[in-house]
Amino acid sequence: MTVHVVNHTHWDREWYRPMESFRARLAELVARVCDQLDAGELHRFHLDGQTVTALDALAVRPDLADRVRAHAAAGRLHVGPWHVLADNQLVSGENLIRNLLTARRVAADLGLGLADVGYCPDAFGHPADLPRVLRGFGLDTALVWRGAPPRRARFRWRAPDGSEVVAVNQGYYEPEVLWEAASAADRLATFRDKQTGRDADGPYLLLNGGDHLAPRPLPAGLADGAARESTLADYFAEIRDTVPADAVVTGELRHPGDWLTFVLAGTLSTRLYLKQANAATETLLESWAEPLTVRSGRGVESTGLLRHAWDLLLANAPHDSICGCSVDEVHRENEVRFARAQQVGEHLVERALLDLGLDTRPAGDPVTDAAALVVVNPHAAPVTGPVTVDLHTAPGHTVGGLVDAAGRPVPYDLLASEPVPLFCADLDILPDTKETVRHRIAFVADAPAGGWTGYTASVAPGDPAPPDAGRPGRTVTRGDWTLTVADDASFTLVDAATGRTLPGLGRLVDVGDAGDTYTYDPPRDDEAVSPVLRTATVHESAVASRIVVHADLDVPAGLTADRTARSAERVTLPLTVTATLWADVPELDWRVEFDNTADDHRLQAHFPTDAAAGSWTADTHFSLLDRPLKPALGPLPEQRGYEADAGVAPVRSLATLPGLAVLAPGLPEVQGIAGEPPSLAVTVLRAVGWLSRPDLRARTAGAGPQLATPEAQCRRRIRAAVGVRLTADEATVTAAAARRRAPLRAWQLRPGTTAPAATSGLRVDGAQVSAYKPAEDGAGAVLRLVNPTSVEVVATVAGVPGDLVECDLAERPVDGQVAADAIVLGPFATRSFRVGG
Template sequence: MTVHVVHHTHWDREWYRPMESFRARLAELVERICDQLDRGELSTFHLDGQTITAADALAVRPDLAERVRGHAAAGRLSVGPWHVLADNQLVSGENLIRNLLAARRVAADLGLELATIGYCPDAFGHPADLPRVLRGFGLDTALVWRGAPPRHARFTWRSPDGSAVLAVNQGYYEPEVLWEAASAPERLDAFRSKQSARDADGPYLLLNGGDHLAPRPLPAGLAATEGTLAGYFDLIRDRMPADAVVTGELRHPGDWLTFVLAGTLSTRLYLKQANAAAETLLESWVEPLTVRARRASAVGLLRHAWDLVLQNAPHDSICGCSVDEVHRENEVRFAKAVQVGEHLLERALLDLGLDTRLAGDPVTDAAAVVVLNPHAAPTTAPVTVDVYTAPGHTVTGLRDTSGAPVPYELREVEPTPLFCADLDILPDTRDTVRHRLAFVADAPAGGWTGYTATVSAGEAGTPADGVPGRSVTRDGWRVTVADDASFTLVDVASGRTLPGLGRLVDVGDAGDTYTYDPPVSDETVVPVLRDAHVHDSDVASRIVVRADLDVPAGLTADRSARRAERVVLPLTITATLWAGVPELDWTVEFDNIADDHRVQAHFPADAPATTWRADTHFSVLERPLKAPLGALPTDRGHEADAGVAPVRSWSALPGLAVLAPGLPEVQGVAGDRPSLAVTILRAVGWLSRPDLRARTAGAGPQLRTPEAQCRRTVRASVGVRLDTDEASVAAAAARRRAPLRAWQLRPGRAAPAPVTGLRVDGALVSAHKPAEDGKGAVLRLVNPTSTEVVATVTGVDGPLTECDLAETAGAEVCDPSAGIPLGPYATRTFRLP
């Protein structure tokens, strides 16, 4: 039997120390590796599958650059294929693609060759579409671990679209086997015995390294072979068991110490929401408008914004399971990415003739408004806009480009100093009155349309007061609030009734940043309604609810129960029916002042079910309904099935769809009325603890993380639909993820006429971006359904040349208007001139 040893380190860029503290050690590590490779103590070394390790080290130790390049060129040092080792469930599919594109760019800048193995063993589970992404970059292998089926040492792994890679299931952390020369023979024999229990033939892969550890050379005289990951995959490429085929996500219960750590889906949810907002800004707004405006000069800033987002993608970052200092830096990175993105968006609009800089005298007679649609289909949806008038003036009406009146609601009025400055605008502050308007807009595909707000002298209006009430009716739906602040939705025509929508359920959490763990003696709390007011207009009908969630303040000293001391969380919950939009818009907001608890919003269906569906990056998965928590483990080093699963933007039961972008943890709960439970808060105070019931070993250092208690304002928004057709629900989720946006144009500008841009019928657009090589643009289409479709594309110049995800063009040229077939859950990518 042969043991194939690969020397490596696993480098969490930030975790139990902040990034700069780890980087100082990383620079020392890279120097030590170069020394050992120079002396021949190591034959090869794998620098953890991510180019950012080399980039971070060389940024502070440029004197090592030539040595690193030399060892890489000689095949002794491997990096990549990723830029960062992301938690690839919590980021978008486009984020993963940008990650691999960035790795190619960074490797080229550093003069390094990229590794050819899809290396990601420490992600907390693996998404169904990862084989598709890897194959799109010419990678036909994957090294996986957490969530991989334990019975398979190696297997063929397929995405729902049919893309397949050769996968090896191997834990990356095996430094103790060869750490001490005296014990190495005995430990190596034990390693081979363990491996042979699931793979009788071998050869066996031993990843000699671990978290932030310098390498130890191979002790002399051992029956082991040093090599590379690529070399190992070459050895086993023709030794794949024919029956070892796995399709879909890898979230299988693991064996000893192989934790999936599902609680990270909801730890510090504010990070997940910030990530979704930054991704959406870049993917749906900045990239398409940069292409539309042909702003080649924007590419450098656009890459910078993406780099900031990618730096937050590693599992210890986006998962929220690091020390508090790390996540403060994460929030700053997200804020920086948004700052860059909004600047690029403003500049693209300016180049397109839409000046949103409010310089000059505030309006006194009319304000031009532009509504932009990021979707490649005509869209009717709600939008809000702030209109700034001169003091002593108010908005008196709203008209579309034909002059027809448009119903609107006045939501807020506030005297506001308005500051404006730019390269060609002298800094200036003017007194204004801000009027926030809400209305339902009709926007052309991929383009924009104008509206005019009429302004007159007079006292500013005031938002209409609601009237006490607990029920509204609009467009054939009736919504009523219950005493527990949940809502009943009635389809009046059919009589179909769904009570309990948005029912908030609070339970204790004695876990840590990795794992939800119910206390031995738990208490379940639901809100109590205080009052409800109805707001009804031509634009929308909504119920604004105030309720109290009276919860224990935290856990007892021994963490076995919730404390007797209580605090009240005042809730504001709003249920809205917008005119002409077949969707219930549910939102909740509160300030969290309690510790050690979890809050979920339940959306029960009215039909029996055994499974539920949800979207992932480019596909839809069907999962079994489960109990809220599986059986608690009795053996050390195992974890319970948490029941939760990662969701990109929507989930569905028969007859009920829930749209919740930015809230990635959902449970499909079995019962007489099956329910979708969306987690909106999980508050804990420890990075890891060794005394949980749901996980019988630590998952990291036992360090306090008081800011993981999320004592901040919590906001969550969910859409509810009674239509569960995959195509329509996916389109609705996309609209919710990237809603229409509106801006007031610079005073003196006229409202623009409707302008149509990119239009796609039969599919959704996943990306419309500048090409990496600076030559033209890239368009990626996705079929979000389980049946084949034919898409047509209009609003682009020239033919479409098909390419892979790496943007390497092939020979096939398509007429965009003639029809583009896409198989079930397929993606197709094209180069545009």
Template sequence: MSELRERTATPVCHVVTHVHWDREWYRPFESYRARLVELVEQVCRQLDSGSLEAFHLDGQTITVRDVGDLRPDLVDEVRRHVRAGRLTIGPWHVLADNQLVSGENLVRNLLAARRHGAEIGDLTGIGYSPDAFGHPADLPRILQGFGIGTALVWRGAPPELAEFRWRSPDGSEVHAVSQRYHEAEVLWTPEGRDGRLAAFLAGEAERRPAGPWLLMNGGDHLAPRDTTGVLAEVASAVGSRVELPQSSLEAFFAAVRDSRPAPSVVDGELRRLGGPGSFLLPGTLSARVHLKQENARAERLLERIVEPLLALEQLTPATPSAAPVPDATPLDGSSVGHLRHAWELVLENAPHDSICGCSVDEVHRENSVRTDRVVQLADQLVRRALLRRGFDTRVHGAPATEAARVVVFVPPAAAGREVPVEVEVVVAPDRAVVRANAPDGTEVPIEVEDLGVRRSFEADLDLLPDSVVARVQRLRFVATGVAPGGLAVYDLRLGAFDDAGSATAAAPAGIDEEVDLGDGLQARIAADGSFSVTDAAGIRHDGLARLVDGGDRGDTYNYDPPADDRIVTAVAGDVRVRRTPVRTVVSWTATLDLPLRLDEGRDARTAESVATPVAVELAHWHGRPGLEWSARFVNSALDHRLRVHSRVRGTPSAWTSGQHFSNLARPFGPELGPLPDAANREAEIGTHPAHGYVVAGEGDRALALLLDHVSEVQGLEARPDGDAELAVTMLRSVGWLSRFDLRTRTTGAGPELPAPEAQLLRPIEARLGFLLGSDALDAFALADAADARRAGAIALQLREGTPVSAPAVGSAIEVEGAIVSALKPAEDGNGVILRVANPSPAARDAAITIAPGIDARPVRLDESPAPGELVDSSVAATGSRRVSLRLAPHATVSLRLEVAR
């Protein structure tokens, strides 16, 4: 192609005929799939007839899987055209909203595409992701980890650049091309076609005068026209001024890189406002917030619990002395299919119209059901993995009367040796837990919450169903000395229920009364429902977790405040303090008098209101840094946004948030930029996605918030009457998929369809961790604390009479100085993959201790061998191998671990 350009000096416009296929959006999945089958059948017929020379079947292999479920014969046709080079597909399994899912989710997405693509043919080597609502800073790193050195992007890309070298914080780069707004209409109909094509080519010539140019001939859910015939018809209109070959993305990128191999560099995330129609749609970060919470729960279960358990099972042979459970079903089958199915369900929820919450209500009901299925499967995988290790968690038979046991699994990601644990235990109706002992026999402080008497039920393949009356109690304690990746059994002693003291009375406290939380921390609850904390150094941090509610006349895509808004803050009351050997908990009610809805003109909120009590808790686990805050209420109001504001003292200019494998600083700014007055434009709304944590402030005034899920966060600049604040969106309640009358976006972003369930008239819950002062300053320690908090620990009661070979089982690996991002079975079944990360801007020394008899080799994110060998390792007297690593800023390192033959 470059030789042709040099010989003719004629610009080349590559015409890539394609479809963008939203799996579910303004119609539910099955409605779309029926049309997808029709489209694929038509495309195959056109490729055979020559009316199409080439076609790009979007960037996702799941389209072929969906078609194959109904028409396996069409998969054969797709395979034939892919292998002939006429049809391209991939590189993703689904086109995810890559901001709202975890980094490991994106890696699993590309791994799943490779697996599905192997049955079809080669996948495209282009990082195709044009329609996501912005792009994260770590995407070039992830693409390069799969050998993909290019990216086709659109939303969020710098509008002034047609192409650029896009660089991740770790230095990974891809050659990115910014697609213009969807050009589906350019060649669509004969009427006015020549004029539309001329205007398009003129626009491309302005962006890249010498070419090559790219015309993406297609759009959302559109079957292709006779491209061969159409291009023959327009040949006379363009004459010899431009070549218009039917082409592919690979051919276009090859020409681009040949023509200009070193464009300018763009660092970090792509979240810039673009030209007309190039919307970021930032309201999707918080629309239907429960979807984000559900997704985080599913990711956490698979990434932090299930995969590590299955991986460590491969690396840790069964203890020979472990006595088998006499009546247990043999459990020798592989769990590979189960794990892949669970990830398939998670990935099905990842597309930008699914996890973003911007589809019709039917779609999001199905999203929640998929997540429920993941949780169900994850629970079964965990229990079976423990059973294979000799830990039977099926509480069956007569409930315990004198003693019980719980097994605790601390994932490798849960750094440190002090991990909060919550577990439900079942005991006889007249008994209660009165004491707990660690594996070494030392007594452990416990908190017991009685949940009452009910029927306990258990059944399995080898257990007849039972249904016995029992008392259920929730036990809390801190597990110490359990190596991350290890298992430990805690012994519980039971006593008479009347003597247990399981119900700790809560003492009343007043507004602005000082409450001793322990460890030198003092808290006060303010009249507006916020709280303040004075730390052990005497520094007071006030204005934390203030609830602020305003109107929202927007849709699932964009926040849009009423012109005559009414801001509501809370009124606090009924403060109570409960102290146990494990925690001090302050609870209070923060009542919001919420306007019921927007008025008929949609420019103000109604005078009619509904009193909404919010149950707030602030907990400090004794001996551990930080605080845990939670708020729960039932939403009964419409058309509003509720955020949690926390004051940042001093004059901070920027706030930092965690990202997939790095962190990113963003400026404080106004709540809303200037409203657009031109058509097809969007206002600057300073909210951004945050992974894991956000932090701002300096020295002893620093404040960090630890997040349960990817959250919409904004750094609000200081005003004359107040300090800067970090605002985390707790709820956006809107009733429309899209509207055409917004002030923050001057056209629709989709069809104007009602979405009443997006009002979220349901129970709402938010949780935040708080770290203050020096605890929030170290970038790595902060990311590590946020990751360990997310990983948590799991604990399950053991079945009575189950023999346990050892009270504690160590881990085959131990990581120091790095975050364990993944510990998973390898895709090819050969060993496991360990991935460690340094998500901080400073280089770090890390070490991995590997049990004897395990080999380690570096691999890429795609699990193929990486260049180089492990160096700087030593073998201890125990036979363990210690590998030292120097991790560059924001670096990740992946290893394949295999038991030596």
């Protein structure tokens, strides 16, 4: 059987070294590859699956550009199809689509062709919707590894919507086979024997390379027909039609691995602050900056900035970055990139609103009589939900009332008031600082689909009334719901309408973690700790009913010296837990906040249901996915080179059990735990101090260098927020999850401005909007609809300019004009359209 030898490198842009240190070596590697290709020592080379490798190398070695282009044009140098090799579970579906779109743009700019294989060599598991994304770009093959069924070398991988690719399960790291010429023949024979055990039919694929390694030429005498230099495309062309039609694997690839094939599930919660920042930045760009840019017609003025923001965000998507499993220097840079992307995104939102007649810049004399507010709705459906806004008045003035655009009084809560100097400057505004009083108010707003509505706050002389101090108490009632806090700071929710009682909501459980950035590992002598309530204060108004709880979590300070137990020394973590029932919103808003001063521990919030269950459901990129309930941790491996089933799984923002939905955007690690009752456990903190360790029980081999990562202990302010609904109806909870990801936002308009009338925009009934963005080619916009549920829906679209022309994910028209009043989306389907081009 022929062995297709694909010379390659796997280039982690940042990992055990910071990015610039790796880039310096990357430039050396690209120069060496060009020399070897020039000399004929190599005939073909795959510069990893990401165009960012070429971009990074040429940024510091522009003298190599012509040589790289020449080798690419001759078919000797291959790159892509991605811009970065993302952890494709922790980023959104739109993030993956932007990744592939960016690769096409970068490749065109650099004069490179793209590999036409869905190359995903080292992601820590693969999401169920990845075949859909690949097929949307014309890619019908995928190379996968971690999480793939270990006994299947080749299979047809099917997404929930029916999209299918031919998948090959192959480890990318095989440099040792041909590394030494003297032993290459014997090692190649061993490799062939191993592959025969997995795939008797052949041919075989040998990925001749590894992490950050320069290639070595194929040893003389091996290219005799048994082994030949090849490409991924040539290999897939030979095997594509040999995979039986019934060799189908459906859904996500998170199967327990074979020897040294770890899924590394602990990366879902390592440095959770990165995951929260990523979710916030994705939401800012996808739900706010892009749709408002389309609505305002800014087009070319914003295209470069949008691409720049996405470039910054994509740079944090690789698995060693977003997963939090690099050295501390890397993740400091990640936080800066997130901050920069958010700065660009907020500027785009401000400018789009300005073009739409909504000037949110605080220039001019502070208000003394009335303040205009605007509430903007990013969803293509009307929304009723809470908003919080800072309202600035002149000193000595306060808020006296609030009315909506029709002049109707609106209840509001004053949360805080304080003197604040307010600075403003812009291209058309001279720099100036005004003394103001900032009043933070909260209210429940009603906003039209895809648009905005105005509110007016009356302002009068006087001192602000002190915010509601509340009263001691442990129970509130709002409508049919009664909420009571227990001694362990968890909550019992009673629904009078259904007679249901759910105790233990938000029960916090802290356990030890002797693991590393890749793997949760309970110490042999563990101790589970829950908070003890100190005080509870009740706040009730027409806007919300709220219980604010102060509790103490008394935990071991870390681990014993031998890491087998939690330490005798203890620290107290003072917690603030807030549970809110907003008016007209059938959802419990649960939040926890504290300063983490302990090491080597994991904190989860548990949300039990009151019904029997054998499985739980979570949202992935575009679909809902069922998973079995499991123990908190599977059996510990006894052989070297294996890992235990961690039980946790990735979610985008939604997990359900019968009669219960937990909405947790930015908190992607959830466990569905079997028990009486079954529960969902959301991880809110995992603190560890090592990149990788070789002495774990849950993973019996190292997963990377043994380097200290003290900042992965997350000694910082920890904040987590979860919404709870007493239903698991698919349409209801997926819409609620979208609103929780991107809640209404409110701004004070420039002093002297009148509050705007209610103005609608894009409206979609029957489906959700995944994207409404400027088209990559600058001609109009792209609208993407998604049906995340298991039943067919018919959607209608209003508020868009011109006709809808169906396109694929690469934004190429496919089927012509579509009627906007009857768009059929099958179960879990997505459909994309060009608009206004």
